[in-house]
Amino acid sequence: MTAATAPFEKVLIANRGEIAIRVIRACRDLGISPVAVYSEADRDALHVALADEAIEIGPAHATKSYLVPEHIVSAAVEAGAQAVHPGYGFLSEDSRLPEACDAAGLTFVGPPAGVMAAVGDKVLARAAATAAGVPVAPGSDGRLGSEEDAQAIAGEIGFPVMLKASAGGGGRGIRVVQDPDELAAAYRGASAEAQAAFGDGGLFLEKLLVQARHIEVQVLADRHGTVVHLGERDCSTQRRKQKLIEEAPAPGLDPGIRELLCTGAAEFARGVGYVGAGTCEFLVDADGNAAFLEMNARIQVEHGVTELVTGIDLVAEQLRIAAGLPLAFAQEDVVLRGAAIEFRINAEDPDQHFMPSPGPITGWHAPDGPGVRVDTGFETGRVVQPFYDSLVAKLLVHGRDREQALARARRALAEFQVEGITTTLGLHRRLLDWNRLVRGEVDTEALETDLQAVTA
Amino acid sequence: MADEDVIRAQIPGIFYRRPDPESEPFVQEGQTVEPGTVVGLVEVMKQFHEVTSEIAGTIAAFEVENEGMVSPGDVVARLTT
Numbered sequence: 001m002t003a004a005t006a007p008f009e010k011v012l013i014a015n016r017g018e019i020a021i022r023v024i025r026a027c028r029d030l031g032i033s034p035v036a037v038y039s040e041a042d043r044d045a046l047h048v049a050l051a052d053e054a055i056e057i058g059p060a061h062a063t064k065s066y067l068v069p070e071h072i073v074s075a076a077v078e079a080g081a082q083a084v085h086p087g088y089g090f091l092s093e094d095s096r097l098p099e100a101c102d103a104a105g106l107t108f109v110g111p112p113a114g115v116m117a118a119v120g121d122k123v124l125a126r127a128a129a130t131a132a133g134v135p136v137a138p139g140s141d142g143r144l145g146s147e148e149d150a151q152a153i154a155g156e157i158g159f160p161v162m163l164k165a166s167a168g169g170g171g172r173g174i175r176v177v178q179d180p181d182e183l184a185a186a187y188r189g190a191s192a193e194a195q196a197a198f199g200d201g202g203l204f205l206e207k208l209l210v211q212a213r214h215i216e217v218q219v220l221a222d223r224h225g226t227v228v229h230l231g232e233r234d235c236s237t238q239r240r241k242q243k244l245i246e247e248a249p250a251p252g253l254d255p256g257i258r259e260l261l262c263t264g265a266a267e268f269a270r271g272v273g274y275v276g277a278g279t280c281e282f283l284v285d286a287d288g289n290a291a292f293l294e295m296n297a298r299i300q301v302e303h304g305v306t307e308l309v310t311g312i313d314l315v316a317e318q319l320r321i322a323a324g325l326p327l328a329f330a331q332e333d334v335v336l337r338g339a340a341i342e343f344r345i346n347a348e349d350p351d352q353h354f355m356p357s358p359g360p361i362t363g364w365h366a367p368d369g370p371g372v373r374v375d376t377g378f379e380t381g382r383v384v385q386p387f388y389d390s391l392v393a394k395l396l397v398h399g400r401d402r403e404q405a406l407a408r409a410r411r412a413l414a415e416f417q418v419e420g421i422t423t424t425l426g427l428h429r430r431l432l433d434w435n436r437l438v439r440g441e442v443d444t445e446a447l448e449t450d451l452q453a454v455t456a
Numbered sequence: 457m458a459d460e461d462v463i464r465a466q467i468p469g470i471f472y473r474r475p476d477p478e479s480e481p482f483v484q485e486g487q488t489v490e491p492g493t494v495v496g497l498v499e500v501m502k503q504f505h506e507v508t509s510e511i512a513g514t515i516a517a518f519e520v521e522n523e524g525m526v527s528p529g530d531v532v533a534r535l536t537t
Contacts, residue, residue: 061470061523196476347501356501358468386469390501 006031007323008083011109012076013037013051014097015087016066017377018394019299020047023085026315035079037072039065041385046377053079060387066090069100076106083107083322085315089389092298093120109322111275111297119272119295123166123204129292132271134264134280137291139206147187150205154183157207163187165194166202173197176208209291211443212283214238215250216296217265218306220317221274222327229262230310231336233302236442237431239354239451244424245431246302247341248309251402251440257290266331268295277303277318283444301344301394304375308340308398339402341409343428345376345393345416347384350427350455358386363419367412371398371405374416384421392423402440406432430454462519463509463533465526469500471507473522481522485515495533498526513537 012035013023020036024047027034036051041060048054055075058065065071067090076084084101086092086109098113110116118124123143129136138157143166144150154161154177163186165173173194175186187203195201218230234250235243250258265280272295279300281293303314312334317327348354364380376393378384384392395412399405413429434454436442447454465471473481473496483495489509496507513535520532 355467356469356503358501386500388501 007320007325008032008081008107010035010052010079010081011083011085011319012055012072012079012081013047013085013087014066014072015085015090015092016042016045016047016388018375018391019087019089019301021050021377022375023087023315024050026313026319029313030316030319032319035076035081037066037075039387041387044383046379046382055079060385062090062387067094069094069096072097073100073104073106076101077104081106083109083319085109085319086298088298088301093296095120107322109276109318111278112273115273115275116297119274119278119297121166122164122168122294123202125294126204126292128272129264129268132264132267134268134292135260135282135290137206137209137283137289140204143202143204144187147184150187150203151180151183153205154180160208160210162206162208163190163203164206165190165198165200166204167194167198167200173203206291209283209285209289211445212285212289212291213250213253213443214243214281215253215261215284215290216279216281216300217262218300218303218314219265219269219274219278219280220312220314220321220327221269221276221278222321223275223324224326225270226327226330227266227270227274228327228329228331228334229266230306230312230314230334232258232261233305234442235302236444237437237447238444239447241444243302244344244447245341245428245437246305247339247402247405248305249336249339251339253284254288257284257288261290264292268292276321277314286443301391302342304373304394304396305340305342308373308396309336309338310334311337338398338400339405340396340398341402341405343395343409343413344391344424345395345418345428346390346424347392347421348390348424349422350424352422354424356386356390357422358384358390359421360384361392361418361420363417365415365417366393367395367415369408369411371408372396372412373398392418392421395428406438427455461511461513461535461537462531463495463507463535464528465498465507465520465530465532466528467498467500467505468527469498469505469525471520471522471524471526471532472497472499472504473518483515485517488512488514489535507532509533509535511535511537 036054057071098108101108191201237245
C-alpha cells in the first residue's frame with residue numbers, strides 16, 4: 001500500500017515497549033507515519049528510536065505520563081496526528097481517552113467512549129451477554145441489593161460463588177466464597193474494596209466454575225455493521241491470574257462449545273455496537289459448562305497467536321477500521337491454519353517468588369528461523385525500567401500442528417539468551433516438559449498446583 | 457551518643473511511606489519500631505513490596521522522600537537504638 005491510500009497520515013501511539021513497536025510496524029506497513037510518546041525514564045527506549053518523531057509526556061511514574069489523557073491528546077495535537085492508538089494497558093480501556101480524543105477532533109483507534117464504558121461495566125456486560133445468547137454463569141440479575149440478597153441467590157445456585165465489583169477490573173473487589181459462613185464478611189470486604197478502588201461499592205454474584213480453562217474469542221467489527229470472529233485462544237497457563245502461555249486453537253476444545261463461544265462473541269459485539277478489535281473472555285469447565293467473563297475493549301498482549309493462525313494483521317485492521325474502511329473479508333474468508341503458541345518472557349525470577357528483576361540488558365540473543373516470531377521492546381544496551389510492566393518479550397511459534405509448534409518452541413527457547421536481568425525463560429523451558437501442557441490439559445489452577453514440581 | 461542504625465531497601469523501585477495516598481504514613485519520625493515493623497512500600501513493575509525494620513529502635517529520620525527512587529541497599533531511614 002502506498003502513502004497516498006494510507007488510512008491516516010500520522011498516528012500517535014499512546015504506549016511503550018513491545019506493543020508500541022508492534023503498532024509502529026503496522027503503521028509502516030500501511031504507509032502511516034508513527035509518532036511515539038515517552039516518559040522521562042523512556043528517553044532511550046527502543047520504541048522512541050523506531051518512531052518518526054517522539055514527544056515527552058511527563059515523569060517516569062505512569063500516573064504522571066502514560067496515564068494522563070490530556071498529555072496524550074496534547075502530544076497528538078502538537079505532532080499533527082489524526083488518530084491515537086492506545087495499545088493495551090495504560091489508558092486503553094479508560095473511556096476518558098476516547099472522550100478527550102473526540103473533544104480534540106482526533107480519531108481514537110478503538111470503540112466509542114460509550115461502548116467502552118458499557119462493556120467495562122460488568123453488570124451491563126453480563127446483561128448484554130445474556131441478550132446475545134452468550135452463556136453466562138448462574139448468578140444475580142444485576143446488582144445485589146444486600147448481604148441477604150447475596151445469601152439467598154448463593155443458596156439457590158450453590159457454592160462456591162464469586163462476588164465481583166460491578167465497576168471491577170484488575171482483580172480488585174473480587175472474592176471467592178466457599179460456603180455460607182464466609183459470605184457476609186466477603187460481601188463487606190469486596191464492597192469496601194470496590195468503593196475505594198472504583199468509587200462504586202456495587203457487587204454482583206456468579207457461580208464459580210472450578211478447574212476451568214480460560215478460552216477467549218477475538219472479534220473484529222467495522223463501522224459498517226460487519227462483525228467477524230477470528231477463532232479462540234486458550235490462555236489457561238496462568239499464575240495468580242496472570243497469563244504466561246497462550247495458544248490458538250484451544251487444544252481438544254469440543255467443536256460445539258467452540259462454535260457457541262465464537263458465534264456468541266460476534267453476537268455480543270454486534271449487540272453492544274462494538275467497533276474495532278475486541279476479545280470476549282470465557283471460562284469452560286471439564287463438564288463443558290461455559291461462562292462469559294468480560295469483554296476486553298482493546299488489542300490484547302496475546303493477539304499474535306491469532307495473527308499467526310489466521311494470517312490477519314489485527315493491528316493493521318484496527319487502524320483501517322478506525323479510518324472508516326470496511327473489513328476486506330467476511331467470516332467465511334477466515335481460515336485457521338496450524339497451531340500457534342506464545343510465551344511471555346517477563347523480567348521476573350521464578351526461583352525467588354517471581355520477584356521483579358529490572359535493570360540494564362547486557363546481552364541479548366533472540367531466536368529466529370522457521371515459525372518463530374519475537375515481539376519485544378528490548379535489545380542489548382536497553383534498560384528494563386522498574387516503573388512499568390515486567391514483560392520484556394513475547395516469543396511466538398507457529399507450526400502446521402501443535403506438535404510442530406511445541407518442537408519449534410523448544411528450539412527457540414533454547415536459542416533465546418538474555419543477560420543482565422533474570423527472566424522467565426528458564427521456567428518456560430521447564431514448562432515444555434510439563435505433562436499437562438504437552439498434552440493440552442491445562443486449566444487455570446493447574447500451574448499453581450504444579451508450580452513447585454515444575455520449578456524444582 | 458546513641459548508636460545509629462539503618463533500614464535499607466532490598467529491591468529497586470519507588471518508595472512510598474503510606475499504604476495508599478489517602479492513608480496516614482506507616483510510621484512517623486520519632487516513632488518506635490520493632491523487628492518486622494513495616495515502614496514503607498517499594499513499587500516495582502506494578503508490584504508492591506513491604507520495607508520492614510530488622511531491628512528495634514526509634515526512627516530518627518527518613519533518608520528517602522515519599523515517591524523517591526530507591527536502589528537495593530539504599531538507606532531508607534536511620535534509627536536510634
